[in-house]
Amino acid sequence: MSQTDLEIVVDDPTAPEDDSPSVVSSGTIEILVCLLLLALAVTLGYDNWRTGAAWDATGPEPGYFPFYLSVILGGGSLYGLIAAFAAHRAARETFVTRAQARRVMAVFVPTLLFCLAMQFLGLYVASFLLISGFMRFVGKIALWKSLLTAFVFTAVMFVTFDVAFDVIMPKGPLEAAFGR
Amino acid sequence: MEALGLLLHGFAVLLTWKTLVLMMVGLVLGIFVGVLPGLGGPNGVAILLPLTFTMDPTSAIVMLSCIYWGALFGGAITSILFNIPGEAWSVATTFDGYPMAQQGRAAEALTAAFTSSFIGSLVAVMLITFLAPMISSFALKFGPPEFFAVYLLTFCSFVGLGREAKHKTVISMSLGLLLAGVGMDTVSGNLRMTFGSAELLRGINFLVAVIGLFGISEILLTMEERLALRGHAASISLRVVLGVWRDLPKYWVTLLRSSFIGCWLGITPGGAIAASFMGYNLAKRFAKEPEGFGKGRIEGVFAPETAAHASGTSALLPMLALGIPGSGTAAILLGGLMVWGLNPGPLLFVEHKDFVWGLIASMYLGNVVGLVLVLTTVPIFASILRVPFAAVAPMIVVSCAIGAYAIQNAIFDIWLMLGFGIVGYVFKKIGIPLAPFTLALVLGNRAEDAFRLSMIGSGGNLKVFWSNGLVGSITTLAILLLFWPVIDGLLARVGLTQRAKVAQS
Numbered sequence: 001m002s003q004t005d006l007e008i009v010v011d012d013p014t015a016p017e018d019d020s021p022s023v024v025s026s027g028t029i030e031i032l033v034c035l036l037l038l039a040l041a042v043t044l045g046y047d048n049w050r051t052g053a054a055w056d057a058t059g060p061e062p063g064y065f066p067f068y069l070s071v072i073l074g075g076g077s078l079y080g081l082i083a084a085f086a087a088h089r090a091a092r093e094t095f096v097t098r099a100q101a102r103r104v105m106a107v108f109v110p111t112l113l114f115c116l117a118m119q120f121l122g123l124y125v126a127s128f129l130l131i132s133g134f135m136r137f138v139g140k141i142a143l144w145k146s147l148l149t150a151f152v153f154t155a156v157m158f159v160t161f162d163v164a165f166d167v168i169m170p171k172g173p174l175e176a177a178f179g180r
Numbered sequence: 181m182e183a184l185g186l187l188l189h190g191f192a193v194l195l196t197w198k199t200l201v202l203m204m205v206g207l208v209l210g211i212f213v214g215v216l217p218g219l220g221g222p223n224g225v226a227i228l229l230p231l232t233f234t235m236d237p238t239s240a241i242v243m244l245s246c247i248y249w250g251a252l253f254g255g256a257i258t259s260i261l262f263n264i265p266g267e268a269w270s271v272a273t274t275f276d277g278y279p280m281a282q283q284g285r286a287a288e289a290l291t292a293a294f295t296s297s298f299i300g301s302l303v304a305v306m307l308i309t310f311l312a313p314m315i316s317s318f319a320l321k322f323g324p325p326e327f328f329a330v331y332l333l334t335f336c337s338f339v340g341l342g343r344e345a346k347h348k349t350v351i352s353m354s355l356g357l358l359l360a361g362v363g364m365d366t367v368s369g370n371l372r373m374t375f376g377s378a379e380l381l382r383g384i385n386f387l388v389a390v391i392g393l394f395g396i397s398e399i400l401l402t403m404e405e406r407l408a409l410r411g412h413a414a415s416i417s418l419r420v421v422l423g424v425w426r427d428l429p430k431y432w433v434t435l436l437r438s439s440f441i442g443c444w445l446g447i448t449p450g451g452a453i454a455a456s457f458m459g460y461n462l463a464k465r466f467a468k469e470p471e472g473f474g475k476g477r478i479e480g481v482f483a484p485e486t487a488a489h490a491s492g493t494s495a496l497l498p499m500l501a502l503g504i505p506g507s508g509t510a511a512i513l514l515g516g517l518m519v520w521g522l523n524p525g526p527l528l529f530v531e532h533k534d535f536v537w538g539l540i541a542s543m544y545l546g547n548v549v550g551l552v553l554v555l556t557t558v559p560i561f562a563s564i565l566r567v568p569f570a571a572v573a574p575m576i577v578v579s580c581a582i583g584a585y586a587i588q589n590a591i592f593d594i595w596l597m598l599g600f601g602i603v604g605y606v607f608k609k610i611g612i613p614l615a616p617f618t619l620a621l622v623l624g625n626r627a628e629d630a631f632r633l634s635m636i637g638s639g640g641n642l643k644v645f646w647s648n649g650l651v652g653s654i655t656t657l658a659i660l661l662l663f664w665p666v667i668d669g670l671l672a673r674v675g676l677t678q679r680a681k682v683a684q685s
Contacts, residue, residue, distance in 0.1 A: 012569075016404070030610050037351060044358055047373050059636035062370040065628045066361040069354050076351040083347065095609060100404040104605075107403045111396070111577050111601075115594050118581070127578040131571075139570020153575055157582065165234045167586045 016099030023101050026093040030084035037077040045070030106138050122172025128154045183310050190537030194545060199239055203542065206243040207550050210250015215258060215561045216572060221251035221492070222509045223394040227579045229387060229516055230586035237520040238535050242542040244516055245496075248509055249301070249546045252489055253554045254561060256293035260481075261286060261412045261562055269452040269488040272460040276473060276480025283476050286414035290558055291424040292481040296435065298551045300489035303439040304446060305543040308497045312529070312540075315501035319526035324633035325644050329654035331627040332645075333661065334504050337448060338616045340664035348612045356617040359384045360624020367632060379592040386515045386621045388584045388593045389600045393614050394508075395580040396601025399573050401608060415559045424478075431482050434463050438483045442490025446506055447498060451615070452491040459487030493543065499524060500536060504623065508615045511622045519587070 045067055052061030053068075096104065110130055117126040132150035135141040161167040194200075213224030224247050232240035259270040260277035273293060280289035322330070339349045362373045363383030374380040428435070438459035445455040463483035464473045473480050495506030496513070503525030505511035517524045522532060529536055554561075584597035607614060638644035646652040660667065 026610055029606065033606060033610060033612075037355070040355075044373055047375065051370060051372055055640055059640070060632050062365040062368045062372055065631060066358055066372060069358045069361075073351060073354040073358060076347045076354060079347045080351060083345075096404070103403045104400050107399055107573060107577075108602075110574070111598065114577065115581070115598055118594065119591055123578075123581065123585070127581075130578060131574040134574040135568075135571050139568050141568060141570060149571055153578070157578065160231070161582060161586070165231060167230055167233060167582075168589070169582065169585060170591060 016097065016103055020097035020099035022092075022094040022096075023098050024095045026095040027084055027087060029095045030087075031081060034077045034081035034084055038074055038081065041070045041074035041077055045074065107134075110134055110138070118170055120172060122175050123169040124154050124158055125172050125174050127157065183313055186313070186533065186537045187309055187541060189533070190539075190541030191545070193238060193534050193538035194242065194541045199242055199538075199542075202235075202239050202243040203246045203546055203549060204553075206246025207250040207546065207553055210247035210252075210550075211254040211257075211554060211557075211561050212250070212564065213247070214251035214254020215564050221248050221255075222390070222512055223398055224248075224251045225509055225512050225516075226387060226390045227395050227576070227583050229512070229519070230583045232516065233519065233586060237517070237522055237532075238538040240520060241513070241516065241535070241539050242546070244513060245539065245542055246546045246550070248492075248513070249543075249550045250553075252301075252492060253294060253297060253550050256290065256297065256485060257554075257558060257562055258565070260289045260293060261414060262565070269456040269484070269492075271453075272456040272484035272488075273481060275460065275484075276475070276477050279474070279476035280478070280481065281412045281414070285476065286412045287416045287420045288424055288478065289481050290414060291416055291421050291555065292478050293485045294551055294554050295424060295428070296438075296482040296485040297489040298547055299435055300439055300442050300486035300491075301493045301543070301547045304443050304490045304493035304497075305540065305547070307443050307494055308500065308543070309540055312497050312501045312536075315497070316526040316529040319502055320530070322526070324630045324637065325647060325651045326654065328627060328630035328634050329645055329651045329658065330502060330504060331623055331630060333654055333658040334619065334623070335616075335627075336658040336662035338619065340661040341448075342613065342616070343454075344611060344613045346665065349616050352607070352612050352614065353616040353620045356620025357624040357627070359389070360386075360621050361628065366625065366629065379590070382588060382590070384596065384621070385587050385593060386618075387512070387519070387587050388596050389621055390512055390515065390618060391580050391584050392597040392600025393604035393607075393618065395576065395583075396597060397604025397608060399576055400601065400605045402569070403573065414562065416555050421555060427478075431479055433466075434479050434483050435486050437462060437466075438486035439490045442487035442492075443494040445487075446491035446494030448506075451507060452488040452495075455491035456484035456488040459483040496543075500528065500539075501526065503528075503626065505619060508618050511615075511618050515622055 048063030048067035048070060051063035053063040054061055055064070110133065114126050114130040117129060121129075128150045130150075131153055132146045135146035135149060136143055139146075161169055209228060210221075210224060213228075214221070225244055228247055229244065232243055235243070255265070255270045256273060256277070258264045259273040260281050263274050263278040265271045265274055277289045277293060280286065319326075335353055338353065339346055342349045358373070360383075362380055363371070364381060365372050371381065438455075441458050441462070442452075442455045445451060445458070460473075460480065460483050463479050464470045467473065467477075467479065492507060492509070495510040497506065499505040499510040499514050503514070503523070505514045514524050517528075522528065522535065580597060580601075581594050584593045585591065587593060604614060607617075634644050635641075638647070644651075645655040
């Protein structure tokens, strides 16, 4: 097969390095998740017990079904915890490498800021900032392309949801200035 | 015969310009999400669901189901041209599809994939047409114990037959069932698991959870990987299409066998992944020259694609007839039905005939239109991959946020979506399956109501689940499936199963 057959090539200049060191092992995360789920099971179980997990004259009380589900969740988590401890000693599989974590954070942090900004600036302004900022700073795409893409996408969303389909999105001061 | 008459009525409901345009829009959007890395059928349907909120239910479900068909078709493009399976069920397609593309037979492989997808879906839709009304009319005789037994059967089969570690499936399912109970108890009006939060009074919306679990988590996972692509461009000529179609009768056994496997595993919650691999393995096993598989054999594309699509489509059968989704995407579609005030299950066939038969008719038409569309537009959709992921990722995040907010007009839901995004990312990485969680979240309240009504009716006696032959056999089957790994092990020990024979040989 000649190389000319390869007609679609997309490079990833910010790809994570293959030899990046591990930040945390899967076993550690499994233990952590099981502990959190166990705590959740205890909390929810207690709340359902308080609500009423027994029988009264009309049948099962409101907490009956979820209480026993909390017990099952707790049992599953406890088993998972023991299994994770046992497996943890045997193998140390990587959950995420440092380079991967950096890339995940490069999406997660802007998403978090977007959710925060949406409450004050409205969805469309926050979307414009997220898309243009992400394209420019994470994707290293030319500023004009980033701004134009963000503007076009946000405008299409606005027309589609707010105008065509009457799905009203959170608004901020900019939309208020335009009377929306 | 009655089904055929109703199906024709369904086509009459469907054949309006508005619905046809929505069908095309759905298919294009579906192929788009199928081709884009980090998206797929369930994610695409969940994210684009808000677009349909203001539509009438028939138009909405037609558009959503077409997004689903489109995504299924789109997945094959990346599998064959780039060796990147968009979904786990496309993995088996890459075994022979990508080698075919490397040999300069990309157009042939794509035509084979699209055609077999079409055939698999067609067989499954025919099954739905004739079987769903029968099952639903039978299910009309069900009372709360029978319904709870069916829910139990679904949950137990996920645990017993799933590929993941059993305790992880149990964790996923019980968590989903618990979260479904958050908010106001529908029977007593009491508040449960709200901890004084006014926001949790509404409960945790299933779709918000799905958007986070599938949409946001997938973006995080995709970003983790190297996003460089190197693959083949392809355009499909009429000559290649006709050539593949002319040879189809040669492979009728493979197509029929894969369709059967797919339908079987779609109706039982075996899933499309198991179906595609089983279809591929059986095609290889029964082939005259099995050594050719993996090197670019066209049956290696036909078999998994037919099985996967038959499975994905037939998963809608229990959803429509019983209100029990057979797959993650079927669960999302079921969530959509509930948003529009429709109650999936046997009564749907009685109370909303237009809707049900319009949907079934759209499955036929959507597949035909989808097939033509993908065969003619492959180069355009393949070139979507040239768009940098840094532009696609934030757009998907914004679409997810719009989707999550639009369901209940609550900012809190956007935070909830983000939380579920993290949960989905961690769960996927440590092997806790998300499908049982999704299924439990959507069925939780119904299962609890059925259980409580059964128990109230019987005065708290669990024997109600063995009170007649029907409910008794379903409950017993559920328990057998729950302990299937143990039973299978015991059978293997006494040499009664295939596993034992393989081990002995």
